[in-house]
Amino acid sequence: MPTATAIDTLRPKLAAIGQDHLVAFAVSLSGADLDHLLAQLEALDLDALPGLIEQYVTTKPEPHLPADIQPAPYYPNDPAAEFRPWDETHFRTIGEDLLRAGKVACFTVAGGQGTRLGYDGPKGCYPAGAVTGKSLFQFFAEAIAKTGQKYGTTPPWYIMTSPLNHDATVAFFKEHDNFGLDGVMFFPQGVMPSFDMKTGRVLMTDAHTLATNPDGHGGSLKALHVSGALDDMRRRGVEHLSYFQVDNPIVKVADPVFLGLHAAAPDSSAEMSSKMLAKAYPEEKLGMFCVADGTLQIIEYSDLPMDRQRERLADGRLRFLAGSPAIHILSVAFIDKLNSDPRFALPYHRAEKKVPCIDCESGKPVTPDTPNAVKLERFVFDAMPMAERSIVYEANREDEFAPIKNAEGSDSPATSRDIQTARAARWLESQGQTVPHDADGKCLCTIELSPTTAIEATDLASTTGRKLEPGAELVI
Secondary structure (H helix, E strand, O other): OOHHHHHHHHHHHHOOOHHHHOOOOOOHHOOOHHHHHHHHHOOOOOOOOOHHHHHHHHHOOOOOOOEHHHOOOOOOOOOOOOOOOOHHHHHHHHHHHHHOOOOEEEEEEEEEOOOOHOOOOOOOOOOOOOOOOEEHHHHHHHHHHHHHHHHHOOOEEEEEEHHHHHHHHHHHHHHHHHOOOOOOOEOOEEEEEEEEEEOEEOOOOEEOOOOEEEEEOOOHHHHHHHHHHHHHHHHHHOEEEEEOOOOOOOOOOOHHHHHHHHHHOOOOOOOOEEEEEEOOOOOOOOOEEEEOOOOOEEEEOOOHHHHHHOOOOOOOEOOOEEEEOOOOEEEHHHHHHHHOOOHHHHOEEEEEEEEEOOOOOOOEEOOOOOOOEEEEEEEEHHHHOOOOEEEEOOOOOHHOOOOOOOOOOOOOOHHHHHHHHHHHHHHHHHHHOOOOOOOOOOEEOOOOOOOOOOOOOOOOHOOOOOOOOOEEEEEE
């Protein structure tokens, strides 16, 4: 159907839901601009828009805090912990068997840009190495390759980009020959229209472009389906997906112990499992794993009263200890259920933002001084209560968490380099290597440990013996 005719067909459908302003300037468009407008309009779920607008835009949902909130149970990182001992060797064996059988894939959510870091490009391309400055993507690629070397089967890797950085990400991997990996698949996440806060009308950035925003990390589950990634996993025999975000260079990309707990712990349905970090202090801005009204879920740090977050147990540990670093394992079957059964649709979350747009009467640009728009997004952790039985496993913060989020201060490139060095020093010392430290215990070297050398401390058994001098910069 010619584009202009298709626009005319859409016009009454848009008018019926109060969105016909989206084609107000169509008569003045032609060629690529008209085609672009039509493609965006056809991507809208027109039947769902009125309900979304009524529920989230023109009505502001009131935050609801469950009446009964308890700390979530979790498997401690130390399997000999008195409050919940468990058999690490047993579950490690199960996870390693899954890796050897090719039943595990890796999934990186990488839609962000490096803007907050002063970096012009996809965040995954940001130089993260403590010495070499290798990119975040290279860290993950090397860890995946090392996993394949250890277990005989290299997990396929799925990378969700955004419309903003997709082409640049694909080009970066092409430039680096996929870092030597086969089985890398890229796909962009979906977008949602941005809505006028008062009227619920979809905003436009110009006469042929709807204002949109990424649909959140929860949108990754839909993107896996519509991109064909789930079909690709099934063809490969993949049953479990190791989910992690792009900002943490030392994440365990496919942790065999975590995989084993997910697949075989008696209180797991093997649908969705999560890692937690012990909060460093009550005010740390991490969502918290809780059992709320009998259901395991994450409650945002801004929603739980601070006096509750400061509660402590008799042994001094925080009562609400389990913070979320957004590391999960999801089964392929569970992701498929979330996409195919309407009862398991993830909810949306509302955010009020300033969105530049045009006045749809005059076409003149509008630059708002205060929030004028509602953006809707989904969060992946909202899938957790939909699993029959979901478990939480404590990650070792010092070994697994060195995020790069801010240009300076906490979670910055500088703190990440320090954590990378401290981890490398600790692993080397565990294998008998002597490492120089100052009086406060800080390593006097800068050490970058390549995942091709080690993804666990025991992988370093054959690399010790060199003399480490204070002030040295080492790549191992």
